[in-house]
Every structure is written in C-alpha cells, then in structure tokens.
Amino acid sequence: MSMVEAASSRSGTKAAREPDRQRGIDRVIAVLEALQRHHAPMRAGEIARSIGAPRSTCYEIVNRLLEAEILEPAGAEGQVYFGRASYLFGRAYAENNALHRRVGGVLESLAAQTGAMAQFCALRGNKYLVLESRSGSGLFRITVDVGVEVPLPWTASGRLLLSHLDAQEIRDFIPPEDFVLPTGEQLSVDQFLAEVEAAAREGYSVTRNLVDIFATCLAVPILRQDGSVAGTLCLVVPAELVAEQRRELLDLLIPAARQLSAH
Incomplete structure (x- = not known):
C-alpha cells in the first residue's frame, strides 16, 4: 500500500469514527439536559428512556460523569443528579x-x-x-x-x-x-x-x-x-x-x- 493510499485509508477510518464520536458527545449532552429538565434526581434507566438511548450506553455515560463529579449519587435507589464539578462550572460562569x-x-x-x-x-x-x-x-x-x-x-x-x-x-x-x-x-x-x-x-x-x-x-x-x-x-x-x-x-x-x- 502506498503512503497516499495509507493516508487515504486512515482518513477514511477517522471519518467513519467521527459520527460515532459526535453521537457520543450528543448523548452526554442529552443526559445532562434530561436531568436539568426533570429538576430532580433520576436513575440511569429513566434517563435512557427519556432520551431514547440504549441502557448500556446511558449507564456508561452516567458512570463516567460520576467519576468526573459532574454527577453524583442522589438517593438510595441509584438516582444521580448534578455534582460538585457542575456546581463549580456554574459558579465560574456566573463569576466571569x-x-x-x-x-x-x-x-x-x-x-x-x-x-x-x-x-x-x-x-x-x-x-x-x-x-x-x-x-x-x-x-x-x-x-x-x-x-x-x-x-x-x-x-x-x-x-x-x-x-x-x-x-x-x-x-x-x-x-x-x-x-x-x-x-x-x-x-x-x-x-x-x-x-x-x-x-x-x-x-x-x-x-x-x-x-x-x-x-x-x-x-x-x-x-x-x-x-x-x-x-x-x-x-x-x-x-x-x-x-x-x-x-x-x-x-x-x-x-x-x-x-x-x-x-
């Protein structure tokens, strides 16, 4: 395979990955917006139903947001809500x-x-x-x-x-x-x-x-x-x-x- 062909192949692979990455970002935003609209803690399964996403994908997103403290546990039944990092983001916006x-x-x-x-x-x-x-x-x-x-x-x-x-x-x-x-x-x-x-x-x-x-x-x-x-x-x-x-x-x-x- 020539360098041009290799570069073209790599570019094509990257382009193919781009929609998946974009959908992933969109789903993270959708999770956060679902919680904001609900104005109360929700379980990951409830969030998945509200945004029409696969449960496995939603659980993966929620777990990553929990690790980043963007979300935090909020209840005895697995609910989550906005966490400390979300508060700091909002405070930084208000201050600046x-x-x-x-x-x-x-x-x-x-x-x-x-x-x-x-x-x-x-x-x-x-x-x-x-x-x-x-x-x-x-x-x-x-x-x-x-x-x-x-x-x-x-x-x-x-x-x-x-x-x-x-x-x-x-x-x-x-x-x-x-x-x-x-x-x-x-x-x-x-x-x-x-x-x-x-x-x-x-x-x-x-x-x-x-x-x-x-x-x-x-x-x-x-x-x-x-x-x-x-x-x-x-x-x-x-x-x-x-x-x-x-x-x-x-x-x-x-x-x-x-x-x-x-x-």
Missing part, C-alpha cells in the same frame, strides 16, 4: 459573565422597591426560562422554577426575546402546540406576532391572565451592544393593578434594564 455578575443586585433592588417578584429571563432554544429570581415583601406570591423551559407565547418576555426575527421566522421557530395555554385556550398566532412587533416598538411588554389568571407580568429588554436582546427583566404582580400602577413599575424596570445593557 459580566451581565450575571451585576444582575443579582439589580433584582434585589427591584424586589425591595416594588415588593414584587423580580426575574431575569432569557431564551434557550425555542423556549423561555427564568435564570434568576428574587421575591419581594408583598403578599402576592407566585411559584416560579428557575431553569424550567416555558413556551414563549405564554410570557411577556417571549414577546421581547423574538424581536430579532420576522413574522415567518417566528412561525417557523415556535412549535404550534406552544400557542396552547395550560387552560387549553388557543392563542392567536397573528395576535402574538402583532404583540411581538408592538413590544419591539414600545420597548416593553405587559401580559395579563395568561398562565396565571391572578398575575400580570411586565418585562423590559436588556440589550447587547448590537441592539439585540440578551435577556429581560420582569416583575410579576397582581392582575388587578391599574394602568397607572403598571406605568410606575415600568418606570423602575426600564432604567434598571438600561443599567444592565451593554453600551
């Missing part, structure tokens, strides 16, 4: 991301000033999630799970986080089932698109009685240097607040978001 370093103090200030729940929200894939939250001292409380993915049309933030897309791109981006509220009510796609356009024009979004009939959500964008939306600041307040009260809250939210935006 300029926006995250500052957002906690802004949320605490907003919660103290308004008595409402203040949130920092962002886009993940084609879903919305809360990245950080601070509870105010007011009597009105609503349960919010940090890190839980929620359909974009259900949220005020969703109307701001899509401002970089045109109408057809939004239709292609959001699954049809995401326009159905937990109550079973079907949201109008055309109305949602109009609300996205209005939010981009006005610089804020307000939604009432969508996921929770007792709640109003006010959201304003945090902008990157190029003008795109990096995330949102939100306040969750009682639905019965009148327009003047909502305006007063927006007058606090808007400068807070500008403070966090890149200049």
Whole structure:
C-alpha cells in the first residue's frame, strides 16, 4: 500500500469514527439536559428512556460523569443528579459573565422597591426560562422554577426575546402546540406576532391572565451592544393593578434594564 493510499485509508477510518464520536458527545449532552429538565434526581434507566438511548450506553455515560463529579449519587435507589464539578462550572460562569455578575443586585433592588417578584429571563432554544429570581415583601406570591423551559407565547418576555426575527421566522421557530395555554385556550398566532412587533416598538411588554389568571407580568429588554436582546427583566404582580400602577413599575424596570445593557 502506498503512503497516499495509507493516508487515504486512515482518513477514511477517522471519518467513519467521527459520527460515532459526535453521537457520543450528543448523548452526554442529552443526559445532562434530561436531568436539568426533570429538576430532580433520576436513575440511569429513566434517563435512557427519556432520551431514547440504549441502557448500556446511558449507564456508561452516567458512570463516567460520576467519576468526573459532574454527577453524583442522589438517593438510595441509584438516582444521580448534578455534582460538585457542575456546581463549580456554574459558579465560574456566573463569576466571569459580566451581565450575571451585576444582575443579582439589580433584582434585589427591584424586589425591595416594588415588593414584587423580580426575574431575569432569557431564551434557550425555542423556549423561555427564568435564570434568576428574587421575591419581594408583598403578599402576592407566585411559584416560579428557575431553569424550567416555558413556551414563549405564554410570557411577556417571549414577546421581547423574538424581536430579532420576522413574522415567518417566528412561525417557523415556535412549535404550534406552544400557542396552547395550560387552560387549553388557543392563542392567536397573528395576535402574538402583532404583540411581538408592538413590544419591539414600545420597548416593553405587559401580559395579563395568561398562565396565571391572578398575575400580570411586565418585562423590559436588556440589550447587547448590537441592539439585540440578551435577556429581560420582569416583575410579576397582581392582575388587578391599574394602568397607572403598571406605568410606575415600568418606570423602575426600564432604567434598571438600561443599567444592565451593554453600551
């Protein structure tokens, strides 16, 4: 075999291995995402079923992640969950991301000033999630799970986080089932698109009685240097607040978001 043929053969073998390696990496990510979505410890077999992977492959991945302390044992029945290394990765991200370093103090200030729940929200894939939250001292409380993915049309933030897309791109981006509220009510796609356009024009979004009939959500964008939306600041307040009260809250939210935006 010539050197050229040998090199070609070696290259072909490497190319053949590449899809397997890629699938392996994808499955590691799928294991971690399954745990993040579940928000509770799981057994390796449960993870395998949830991601559609062979049990043997999933056990191998889980064992390697346990060795690396990315996962750790969490229960008497073989469950696993995020481990010490995962905590250190997250902490390193929070400490070195300029926006995250500052957002906690802004949320605490907003919660103290308004008595409402203040949130920092962002886009993940084609879903919305809360990245950080601070509870105010007011009597009105609503349960919010940090890190839980929620359909974009259900949220005020969703109307701001899509401002970089045109109408057809939004239709292609959001699954049809995401326009159905937990109550079973079907949201109008055309109305949602109009609300996205209005939010981009006005610089804020307000939604009432969508996921929770007792709640109003006010959201304003945090902008990157190029003008795109990096995330949102939100306040969750009682639905019965009148327009003047909502305006007063927006007058606090808007400068807070500008403070966090890149200049």
